[in-house]
Amino acid sequence: MSDAAFATLMHAQPMVPQVAHVRGRRKDTPDAWTLDLELANGARLIYAPGQFNMLTAFGVGEAAISVSGDPAGGPLIHTIRAVGPVSRALTALEPGDPIGVRGPFGVGWPMAQAEGKDVLLVAGGLGLAPLRPALYRLLGERARFGRVTLLFGARTPEDIVFRHEVESWRARFDIDVDVTVDHAASEWHGHVGVVTTLISRATFDPCNALAMICGPEVMMRFVAMALVEKGFGEDAIYLSMERNMKCAIGHCGHCQLGPTFICRDGPVFTYAQLKRFLAIKEL
Amino acid sequence: MSERSIFREEGLQALIEALSRRGFRVIGPTIGDGAIIYDDVEALGDLPRGYTDEQEAGRYRLARRDDAALFGYAVGPQSWKRFLHQPLLRLWRAERKGQDVIVEAEPPATEKLAFLGVRACELHAIEIQDRVLIGGDYVDPHYESKREGAFIVAVNCGTAGGTCFCVSMNTGPRATRGFDLALTELTLEGGNGFLVEVGSPAGAELLAELPSRPASREEMDDGDAVVARTAASMGRAMPAEDIHALLMRNLDHERWDEVAQRCLSCANCTMVCPTCFCTSVEDHNDLSGAESSRTRRWDSCFTMDYSYIHGGSVRPGVASRYRQWMTHKLSTWFDQFGTSGCVGCGRCITWCPVGIDITEETRAISDSEKLLGAADGKS
Numbered sequence: 001m002s003d004a005a006f007a008t009l010m011h012a013q014p015m016v017p018q019v020a021h022v023r024g025r026r027k028d029t030p031d032a033w034t035l036d037l038e039l040a041n042g043a044r045l046i047y048a049p050g051q052f053n054m055l056t057a058f059g060v061g062e063a064a065i066s067v068s069g070d071p072a073g074g075p076l077i078h079t080i081r082a083v084g085p086v087s088r089a090l091t092a093l094e095p096g097d098p099i100g101v102r103g104p105f106g107v108g109w110p111m112a113q114a115e116g117k118d119v120l121l122v123a124g125g126l127g128l129a130p131l132r133p134a135l136y137r138l139l140g141e142r143a144r145f146g147r148v149t150l151l152f153g154a155r156t157p158e159d160i161v162f163r164h165e166v167e168s169w170r171a172r173f174d175i176d177v178d179v180t181v182d183h184a185a186s187e188w189h190g191h192v193g194v195v196t197t198l199i200s201r202a203t204f205d206p207c208n209a210l211a212m213i214c215g216p217e218v219m220m221r222f223v224a225m226a227l228v229e230k231g232f233g234e235d236a237i238y239l240s241m242e243r244n245m246k247c248a249i250g251h252c253g254h255c256q257l258g259p260t261f262i263c264r265d266g267p268v269f270t271y272a273q274l275k276r277f278l279a280i281k282e283l
Numbered sequence: 284m285s286e287r288s289i290f291r292e293e294g295l296q297a298l299i300e301a302l303s304r305r306g307f308r309v310i311g312p313t314i315g316d317g318a319i320i321y322d323d324v325e326a327l328g329d330l331p332r333g334y335t336d337e338q339e340a341g342r343y344r345l346a347r348r349d350d351a352a353l354f355g356y357a358v359g360p361q362s363w364k365r366f367l368h369q370p371l372l373r374l375w376r377a378e379r380k381g382q383d384v385i386v387e388a389e390p391p392a393t394e395k396l397a398f399l400g401v402r403a404c405e406l407h408a409i410e411i412q413d414r415v416l417i418g419g420d421y422v423d424p425h426y427e428s429k430r431e432g433a434f435i436v437a438v439n440c441g442t443a444g445g446t447c448f449c450v451s452m453n454t455g456p457r458a459t460r461g462f463d464l465a466l467t468e469l470t471l472e473g474g475n476g477f478l479v480e481v482g483s484p485a486g487a488e489l490l491a492e493l494p495s496r497p498a499s500r501e502e503m504d505d506g507d508a509v510v511a512r513t514a515a516s517m518g519r520a521m522p523a524e525d526i527h528a529l530l531m532r533n534l535d536h537e538r539w540d541e542v543a544q545r546c547l548s549c550a551n552c553t554m555v556c557p558t559c560f561c562t563s564v565e566d567h568n569d570l571s572g573a574e575s576s577r578t579r580r581w582d583s584c585f586t587m588d589y590s591y592i593h594g595g596s597v598r599p600g601v602a603s604r605y606r607q608w609m610t611h612k613l614s615t616w617f618d619q620f621g622t623s624g625c626v627g628c629g630r631c632i633t634w635c636p637v638g639i640d641i642t643e644e645t646r647a648i649s650d651s652e653k654l655l656g657a658a659d660g661k662s
Contacts, residue, residue, distance in 0.1 A: 014421045015579075016375050016388040058377055058384055059568030059575035083593035098384040100377075244592050246564050249421035252582070253561030254589060256611065259618030264420075280534050282603035 006043040010102065014249045017056045017100025022093045023075060028161045031082050032126055033091040034068065036075040037099060045076050045101070049133035050108025050212075050240060050268045053078065054248050056100025057089035064245040064263070065090075066130035067104065072140055076101070079129035079161065105248040106267050109134040109212050110238055118146040118204040122223045124153050124195055124215020128161050130240050130267075131214050135169075142174050146209070149176040149202045153195030153215070156181055157188050178202065195219060196226045206231030212268075214240040221278050224271040234272035241267045241274070258283060287503055289469075290495040291476040295353070296327050297493045298436065298464075302397040307434055310366060311399030312354070317345060319359040321366070324399060331356060338444040338518070338629065341638030351475060354400055354468050357444030358628050362557030363398055363405055367429050368412060374564070376576040391428035399436045401462065403455030404447075404626040406437055408557035410461055414620045415560050434485065437462035441509050445518035446629030448642055452521055454626040456513040458482075464490060467506040478506035519629065519642045522649045526623075530614040533648050534606065542644055543602035545637050550583035552631035552639075553608065558624050561589070584608050609641060 009018065024036035039045060045053070045067075052066040055078060063086040069077025082091040093099055111134065119138055123131050131150075138148050150169065154160045160179065170177040178198045180191040191198065195215070211227050213220045220239045227237050241262045243255035248263045255262035258277040260269070277283050290297075302309050303325070311324035314331050324330060336356040337344045348355045377386045401409075409430075416426040437458035440447075449455030458465040463486030466477040478498055481487045498506075553559040563582035568575035582589060584607045590597035598604050616624030625641070632640045 011421070013388050013424070015423075015577075016386060019384045019386060021382070056566075056577075058379065059566060059572055061566045062564065062577075081593075087593075096382050098379070098382060100384070100386070242592060243597065244590050246562065246582075250419055251416060251421065251423060251560065252563065253584065254563070254582070256607070256615070259615040261619070282598045282600055283534065283607075 003044045003046055006039060006045065014102065015247065017054070017062070017102050020076070020099050020101045022095050022097045022099055025093065025095055028079060028163075029126075029159045032079060032161060033082070034077060034079040035090070035093065035099070036069075036077055037101065038075060039101065045104060047071060047104035047133075048108035049111060049137050050130055051104040051106050052130070052248070052267060053101050053103030053105070054245070055080075055090055056102075057086055057093065058098065058100060060089040061086040062100070062102075062246075063087055063090065064105075064248060066240070066267075068129035068132045070136040070140075071133050072136065079126065081126050102248065105263055107265065109240075109268055110210065111137055114138075114210045115144045116146065116208075118209035119148050120202065120204055120209060120211040120227075121148075121150045122152075122195060122199075122211060122213045122215070123150070124219040125155065125159060126161055127213075127215035127219075127240070128152055131212060132162065134212055139172075139175065147176070147204055148174065149204060150178070151195055151198040151202060152177070152179045153198070153219070154179070154181050156183050157185075157190075176202065194222075196222050199223070199226050199230065209236065211237045212240075213238065217241070217278070224275070228271075234275060235270045237271035238268050239271060239274065241269060286481070287498040287506070288479040288490060288495040289471070289476055289498045289502055290479060290493055291471065291474060292327060292353075294479075294493045294495055295466075295477060298489070299324060299326065299399065301489055301492050302434060305395075307395045307397035309397045309399055312356070312359070314345070318343060319345070319356050321359070321361050321363065321398075327353065330354075335442060336444060338446045338633045339638075340446065340632050340640050341635055343633050350470070352441065352468055353475065354438045354466075355442055357440065357442060357447055358402055358405070358630060360555050360630065360634055362555070362628070362630070363401060363409060364412060364557055364560075366396055366398070367409065367433070368416060368423075368426050368560060371578060371580045372425060374577045374579050376574065379573045379575075389425075391424045393428070395432040395434070396429060397434040397436065399438075401435050401437045401458070402440055402628070403437065403458045404449045404452075404628040405557055406435070406458055406461040407454040407626045408628070409435075411558045411620065411622060411624060411626070412560055414622070418620075434489075435462045435464075437465040437482075439465060439467040439506070439510050440513045441468050443513045443516045443518060444629055444633070446632040446640075447517050447627065448519040448521050448629060449627035450514050450517050450520070451523065451642075452623065452625060452627035457510045462486070467509055469502065469505055469509065471502075478502055519632070519640070521625070521627065521642050522646050524649060526645060527614045527617045529645070529649055529652070530610045533652070534610070536648050536651070538644065538647050538651070539602040539606045542605050542639060543600065545639055546601050546605050547637060548585040548601045548604055549636060550585040551634045551636060553583040553585060554581065555630040555634045556612075557626065557628060557630070558612075559583070563588070584611070609644060612641070613645065
């Protein structure tokens with residue numbers, strides 16, 4: 001099947017998963033695994049950084065999971081935290097096992113708007129997974145962007161996802177990486193504290209910068225507020241939202257937040273778009 | 284449009300037969316479970332002749348009319364979404380063969396549906412669901428196949444229910460578009476008859492087969508008078524203001540907590556609503572795990588599961604769930620689909636077990652703003 005044929009099929013039958021196979025499985029943190037997937041007949045899923053797929057564990061159910069791989073090539077990669085019956089079944093899949101894929105869906109990170117600007121990525125926990133495709137793009141086309149910074153917060157050192165890769169990014173001269181954890185034992189020599197405490201240590205020109213944030217909702221709110229205080233425009237701050245999703249095509253209603261369907265209008269939004277709604281409890 | 288025809292009850296019987304002959308499954312009003320429901324109809328005898336419905340907040344009763352009208356009621360608990368956007372639908376089946384899985388999509392049904400007795404509010408509701416399910420980037424093939432083949436016989440309302448407010452939503456009681464034929468029930472010399480308006484080439488073609496004659500000026504005026512009388516006797520009205528903006532200004536209003544004291548979060552309002560479209564999916568598998576399937580079923584924003592993400596529900600409180608339903612229906616629907624999500628059919632009021640009234644809730648928020656405005660004006 002060609003790449004275009006896959007996309008056409010997905011559009012004609014958007015609720016029907018296409019069968020892929022697990023080719024690789026790695027444990028990233030105590031409760032998160034990364035799966036490498038191969039679509040039938042070598043088709044490739046063409047996606048933009050920040051987009052997501054609906055993954056089916058046959059007989060169990062389906063969950064919305066962001067793509068965490070390199071949009072420029074390689075296998076289709078998803079990083080999944082085992083938190084419910086579906087995500088537990090997905091993370092238990094072994095190489096060779098079939099898996100259902102629908103997608104890609106949604107609006108991703110503003111890669112075009114980021115050109116010529118300082119780019120600040122702020123990730124909380126597994127929020128680094130949806131940001132990784134953006135980071136690959138930034139590093140792969142490095143000359144198009146200004147200063148690139150990754151601020152990453154995890155609960156504990158064990159919860160640092162893609163740890164070796166984070167270390168290799170830290171060693172590069174063309175990206176600033178700063179990591180913090182909430183709690184750590186004495187062998188941790190890094191920073192301890194919430195991710196917002198890293199912002200004042202980072203270097204960027206707030207008048208010509210763009211931020212991409214992904215993590216728990218409360219963390220994203222506080223990061224966005226801190227960035228506004230640093231001089232960021234509200235429409236230069238982008239967040240990736242999470243809600244219950246059953247269809248990913250704007251038909252099931254579940255993912256609404258105010259006037260938006262997270263699946264269709266997001267998951268990536270500007271802070272300016274969401275600020276008002278994020279401030280209202282249980283909206 | 285100005286050309287209208289008349290047929291008597293035999294004409295209606297002939298219409299049902301002509302639709303059946305063309306392979307349509309004809310669905311219309313009939314009495315079932317103490318209410319007027321939509322089900323298969325084969326003959327005039329299946330229709331609720333001489334019955335009406337008495338509706339109030341939290342109350343619905345069938346009652347006898349003192350005439351033999353066939354369409355002398357407002358709307359029952361069901362809407363046509365039951366047939367177009369099915370309550371339960373298998374989406375696909377999958378069979379595991381070794382390390383492979385063969386997924387077989389459920390083919391869209393080929394059944395052709397004819398709806399008899401569609402009210403003006405319901406025509407608008409169908410148009411609204413069209414925008415959601417087939418009007419966007421992605422098309423629901425199941426809805427599309429049923430919708431595209433459907434033949435619609437509208438019936439202008441000759442009576443307004445106690446919870447009706449279509450006039451204030453600008454959705455009735457006259458059917459103005461979206462039908463193949465539209466009927467107005469009239470008392471003619473020697474029995475009941477119908478003033479017939481053609482809304483499509485398919486409707487014109489069918490009407491040509493039926494025993495009809497051109498309507499007189501007087502008969503057309505009579506038909507207009509029926510609709511005008513209904514419009515003048517609406518049971519309720521939505522406040523006449525920009526509700527889209529009103530509710531967005533009042534997401535923190537104390538009325539949400541007040542209505543939550545009464546709301547049982549039973550989801551009745553969403554099940555009877557002709558525009559509510561939310562669904563969930565469930566996966567099933569056989570004991571061996573070799574065969575699995577996914578079904579889609581209607582869901583409701585009033586359930587806790589609806590907004591569940593790992594860690595808990597986004598809307599655990601009843602106040603936030605009621606607010607989600609009402610603000611979506613009356614406000615954010617405009618942002619999403621360009622119209623209100625409410626057509627004024629009154630079902631959510633009638634079928635609410637505690638009689639919560641969407642027009643009253645809107646008015647309460649609107650009035651509180653006016654009071655506040657008046658107080659501000661004084662100071």
